[in-house]
Amino acid sequence: MKLAIAAVTIVLGFAPAAQAADLTLTLSTRGSGGTIAVAIYRDAEAFRRGQAPVATRVVPRSGAVTSVTIPGLAPGRYAVAAFHDTDGNGELTLWPIGLPREAYGFSNNARGRFGPPLFAAAAFDLPAAGARQAFTLR
Numbered sequence: 285m286k287l288a289i290a291a292v293t294i295v296l297g298f299a300p301a302a303q304a305a306d307l308t309l310t311l312s313t314r315g316s317g318g319t320i321a322v323a324i325y326r327d328a329e330a331f332r333r334g335q336a337p338v339a340t341r342v343v344p345r346s347g348a349v350t351s352v353t354i355p356g357l358a359p360g361r362y363a364v365a366a367f368h369d370t371d372g373n374g375e376l377t378l379w380p381i382g383l384p385r386e387a388y389g390f391s392n393n394a395r396g397r398f399g400p401p402l403f404a405a406a407a408f409d410l411p412a413a414g415a416r417q418a419f420t421l422r
Contacts, residue, residue: 303412304356310418311350311366313387318370319343320350320421325363328403334365342369363406364391368421387421 311320323337330336343352345368367376367388377385391408394401408417 306355306414308353308416313368313421322366331403359412389421393419
């Protein structure tokens, strides 16, 4: 019995680990202070609705360019949405007419006409080796 448990432990010990990739984002913004909120999406519907991201981060704005690395993502196709939370309320603040008051942006510098861009416009492939994405919050 002990031999069987030892054999299983050895086999499992040599099993390949699940592939995980790191995504490094470089976000540019003109505003000062506050934090940068980032959401990473894996499918078009979640991206369109702004719900159920696979990963989120909130990092202090570190200057005109802020970098953040999200480790451990499964290789695949992703899109990123981010905004500069200058007032510290944790939400994208809007003007009374519904337009964003704080800077925001999407991977590939994708822009939507009235709302967020299509997932296809913001999407990029994340290989097992990892990837970098740079975009501007406007």
